[in-house]
Amino acid sequence: MNQTKRNKRSRFFALLIAGALSAASLSAQTQNRTIKGCITDANNKEPLMGATITLDGGKTGAVTDLDKMKAAVASHTTDVLQTLKDNGIDVEWIQIGNETRTGMLWPLGKVSNNNFATDDCLANISTLATRYNCKVMVSEIGMPWDSENAAAMMKKMVDGCKAKPECLGIFYWEPECYGGWNGYSKGAFTSEGKPTEALNAFKN
Template structure:
């Protein structure tokens, strides 16, 4: 998700109790051992740099990665910006977090935004350094940058299990040339450039094309029909899903139907790369995630790969975000019990 795009989603969130998890309940129902139970914690180093502390369910201060692992998280998703003005989420910062996660045995997903800041359905701005390039130059710059980041991870002994080439690319990326509604050919060229760059460094990393609104089958067919027609390459179809506390069951059902169609139509695995819900409604959030994970896990031939929570560690209205899964006490809420075994 992108911060400018998501802030509008949170104004309707209702207030409630702190939802702190004071138990270590297991979620009901088991999912297979290789299922991705993930968290995007890209804000973590910035929060730590501001003095934010993290605690486990009983109030003992611990490393956030360890707390999440103890709650059942097995995969960490990390965004990377090209040249952010404040330095957070640049290549160096992303790798620092990846190293910490890998030391705990967590899998890694890298989320390339291909921008100096947030990329989302409403914002796909080229990095400033690429602004004067023609399209061929942008393709080459994207390829070289991707290889450089992947090589930098490799030097640290990290081979990401998953790599997103673009973030919520509903209408393409690297606008205006890569805007899908203007040129699906160009968007497909960029996706393939990213795919090839990842595979040059790590043939085992699974490449994800990520689209928001996982319930919107028409959108997904438009994007992936266009990519397929133009010869683009990908390994996994990624989705975001951010329902409200009152409509989540309907959206989960629509998402399930969409996932089934994507698997049948493109013979491609699917993954829910981002979810989130009102931090003040943790019990409902747990139900939402548990139900969604069960649906993803039920997909045929193990083609439902997993579910990841977006920035669960954010709390106390960090950056105006109110869909995390930590209470104002800095402890995980019961929402994260959905990931426990």
């Protein structure tokens, strides 16, 4: 992918996440009143997740928790897609989870680095296909070229995708990079330019 396309996609996801941050607001019920607002950091003014709010002089309170964050992100995503639809823009496909190995909207949305679960990923293909009545594709999958787990991971994912009629396919990104070329370590060629065993999964 060239730098221009990367920049455009980065700006889109930055806009999506920024909007999700602004949408992650607190809603607390107290008697017959609803208190709404966005909790921000005193220093950088960025929204905070996991904060606890208690009303002055009382015990009533609320927490900005993971469920509220997920609801805010889902609502914002729906709003964005609906706006595109209302303006006659047809969205052919939606990419989920790009560059989110460590999660998003920290600290609540943080996950362990590179904790890629193949079983969960394969199961999620069926979940998404059933829920949204559409085909699913696994895109931009990869692992460091010198990882001892790369070949096994790729074989399990490719075989698993082949076994699912609801899966359109799976493609490696960016296999032609070799030995950490230009700082990118997830190619499928060694530093000598020889293909790694990770590509064996695509032989048949």
